[in-house]
Amino acid sequence: AQSVTQPDIHITVSEGASLELRCNYSYGATPYLFWYVQSPGQGLQLLLKYFSGDTLVQGIKGFEAEFKRSQSSFNLRKPSVHWSDAAEYFCAVGNNDMRFGAGTRLTVKP
Amino acid sequence: GAGVSQSPSNKVTEKGKDVELRCDPISGHTALYWYRQSLGQGLEFLIYFQGNSAPDKSGLPSDRFSAERTGGSVSTLTIQRTQQEDSAVYLCASSFRRSETQYFGPGTRLLVL
Numbered sequence: 382a383q384s385v386t387q388p389d390i391h392i393t394v395s396e397g398a399s400l401e402l403r404c405n406y407s408y409g410a411t412p413y414l415f416w417y418v419q420s421p422g423q424g425l426q427l428l429l430k431y432f433s434g435d436t437l438v439q440g441i442k443g444f445e446a447e448f449k450r451s452q453s454s455f456n457l458r459k460p461s462v463h464w465s466d467a468a469e470y471f472c473a474v475g476n477n478d479m480r481f482g483a484g485t486r487l488t489v490k491p
Numbered sequence: 492g493a494g495v496s497q498s499p500s501n502k503v504t505e506k507g508k509d510v511e512l513r514c515d516p517i518s519g520h521t522a523l524y525w526y527r528q529s530l531g532q533g534l535e536f537l538i539y540f541q542g543n544s545a546p547d548k549s550g551l552p553s554d555r556f557s558a559e560r561t562g563g564s565v566s567t568l569t570i571q572r573t574q575q576e577d578s579a580v581y582l583c584a585s586s587f588r589r590s591e592t593q594y595f596g597p598g599t600r601l602l603v604l
Contacts, residue, residue: 387533415592425534425582425595471533479524479593483533 383408385474387482394462395490402457402485404472414455415473416446419484425471431455442466464489493517495596497583503602504573512568512599516585523566524586524593525558529579537581540566541589573603 386405394400406412414431429440436448446457455472467489472482496515504510516523525537536550540560551557555573560566570577580600584593 417595424597425584427592427594430592473534479536481526481534481536 383412383475383480385472385480385482387470387472387485389485390483391486391488393488393490396464397461400457400459400462400466400487402470402472402487404455404457404482406453406455406472406474408453408474411450412474414446414448415479416440416444416455416457417471417473417481418442418468419471420468428457428470462487462489464491495583495585495594497581497596497599499599500597501600501602503604505604506575507572509569509571510573510601512570512581512583512601514566514568514583514585514596516564516566516583517594518564520585520587520594521563522586522589522591522593523560524584525566525568526582526584527552527579528582528598534582537568570601573601575603577601578603 384407388403416428417425418428419425428444429438429446431438431448439445444459446455448455467487469484469486471484473479495517498513521542523540526534527537528534538551538558539547555571558568580598582598583596586593
């Protein structure tokens with residue numbers, strides 16, 4: 382059965398520091414992979430997605446993610462975090478039967 | 492253009508009452524999804540509609556939950572005999588086709604007293 386694991390429930394980073402949010406998945410084939418962000422009181426917004434091709438994908442707001450088939454991972458990265466990046470981040474995998482991870486809450490220290 | 496809209500934005504009900512939650516997907520999107528997000532939890536898949544095909548109901552937690560999609564557009568999620576554990580944010584999403592990017596509505600926050 383397909384599943385998504387986000388090992389970190391809560392991460393705190395200082396503004397300007399780099400960020401990496403982890404996502405591991407279990408899926409029968411190469412899945413479609415997504416990262417969404419949910420800011421307080423807001424709906425979910427797509428940051429980036431991977432369907433095929435180049436395994437390093439660029440998204441909005443300076444985020445990127447790398448698909449590593451051998452590790453079944455799709456980690457989200459940003460070189461320099463801004464205070465406005467504080468939010469809940471969800472990794473999702475699948476096809477029509479999408480599965481979301483439990484989310485990672487990002488706190489940004491001034 | 493208009494995004495996915497959901498109504499009501501907030502709903503407070505008493506235990507045992509039925510509730511209906513509405514979702515208006517983006518025009519032209521053939522796929523529609525319902526999710527539930529409980530406090531501090533990830534998104535739990537509930538049901539998926541694709542065009543005129545039979546819906547994928549595999550995520551519905553009990554037979555108190557049902558959903559329909561009329562005319563391939565608007566969808567209604569119905570919860571009968573609500574329980575306190577049904578309290579959550581119910582999110583609707585639509586996509587142009589299956590497997591493509593889902594666009595989410597703002598959600599309906601349901602509180603069962």
